[in-house]
Amino acid sequence: MITKDLYGRKELRELVRDFTRRxxxxxxxxxxxEGEVPRELHRKAAELDLLGIGFEHGDLLDTVVLTEEIIQNGGSSGLMAALFTLGIAIPHIWQTGDEDLLDRFARPAVRGEKIGSLAVTEPGAGSDVAAIRTTAVRDGDHYVVNGEKTFITSGCRADFVTTAVRTGEKGYQGISLLVIEDGFTRRKLDKMGWHCSDTAELHFDDVRVPVRNLVGEENQGFVLIMRQFQVERVTMAVQAYATAQRALDLTVGWVRHRETFGKPLIKRQVVSHRLAQLAQRIDLARTYTREVAARVNRGEDCVTEVCFAKNAAVETCSEVVDAAVQLHGGMGYLRESEVERHYRDARILGIGGGASEVMTELAARRLGFA
Structure with missing residues (x-):
């Protein structure tokens, strides 16, 4: 049985550590x-019940542990995005408890049999979810969908896409969620980082979707999306500080053995003090994010704190990966260096799940400053 202390969960940590290394x-x-992870990896993760964490068993704190261990043992935030896309694709379905949708989409995703994706962002609507324009017009027992989505994680490989569509009036009141399986076109996007996680642009041209694929009630999709943003943002904060910790660990190992002018780099005060500063930043971001995760897990209203956690962790990660490449010197600039990958991958963390500027604006409003 997994140990249930707040940060321990030793059996889960060992399980994930072994899975990652193997x-x-x-x-x-x-x-x-190759630009993607194989479907076989989804099945292997499912065999260990890793895909079911947060759904069939476990909670948000188990997800925190899972994320920490995968990244800090040699995985990456891009790998997390590719393998655990179900974490943003099926929560809305799971929340509604619709047995038909659960059996056709959510449970197969947990078993590693299907890959799901979430499509909200459009060329003209990112963090402003209420501004989406993709329409779904009722026609008998189907909706007819027209529009486009972009920056869709796992959009090329997805067997189904939980899609935000406009079924009603302008603004947040007219948004619904539909699960769309086929009939649309996909275009793979070429990115700076997250290379093992495919990202797509989706085009819907009179795509017919059965009404039975509606998630929850019509025009109530905005509420479902907003509820899940809290978990997504906490998870991205964890990815950020875990990436920073991994980059720091790699850098410490490098400067211990890399010699300049007759002594290891770590013996230079400018280097050792810099490492101490980075370790401090990481520990602060990790401690705060874990506490916020515990509060979200208890169902507390802590939107402001989630914004703070994501921004603080992202800022820490950006500083650490930059320093890691610098301290690795020329080796840090090569693709064969792991810190080079983390440097590229880290850049999306301040954009995805709500840009840093949006997080600051949201926090300011919640605090009554704007």
């Missing part, structure tokens, strides 16, 4: 070159 690390460079 099934991920030896292959990650190749998956980066």
């Amino acid at each position: 099934e991920v690390v030896p292959h990650l460079d190749r998956w980066e070159r």
Whole structure:
């Protein structure tokens, strides 16, 4: 049985650590070159019940542990995005408890049999979810969908896409969620980082979707989306500080052995003090994010604190990966260096799930400052 202290969960940590070192690390460079992770990895993760965390068992704190261990043992935030896209694709379905949708989409995703994706962002609507324009017009027992989505994680491989559509009036009141399986076109996007996680642009041209694929009630999709943003943002904060910790660990190992002018780099005060500063930043971000995660897990209203956690962790990660590349010198600039991957991958963390500027604006409003 998994230990249930707040940060321990020792059996889960050991399980994830072993999975990462055995099934991920030896292959990650190749998956980066190929631009996706294999479906077999989803099935292997499902066999260990890792895909069911937060759904069939476990909670948000288990997800925190899962994320920490995968990244800090040689995985990456890009790997997390590819393998655990169900974390943003099926929560809305799970929340509604619709047995038909659960059986056709959510449970197969948890078993690693299907890959799900979430499509909210459009060319003209990112963090402003209420501004989406993709329409779904009722026609008998179907909706007819027209529009486009962009920056969709796992959009190329997805067997189904939980899609935000406009079924009613302008603004947040007219948004619904539909599960769309086929009939649309996909275009793969070429990115700076997250190379093993495919990202797509989706085009819907009179795509007919059965009414039975509606998630929850019509025109109530905005509420479902907003509820899940809290968990997504906490998870991205965890990805950020875990990436920073991994980059720092790699850098400490490098400067201990890299010699300049007759002594290891770590013996230079400018280097050792810099490492101490980075360790402090990471520990502060980790401690705060874990506490916020515990509050979200208890169902507390802590939107402001989630914004703070994401921004603080992202800022820390940006500083640490930059320093890691710098302290690795020329080696840090090469693709064969792991810190180079983290440097590229980290850049999306301040954009995805709500840009840092949006997080600051939201926090300011909640505090009554705007």
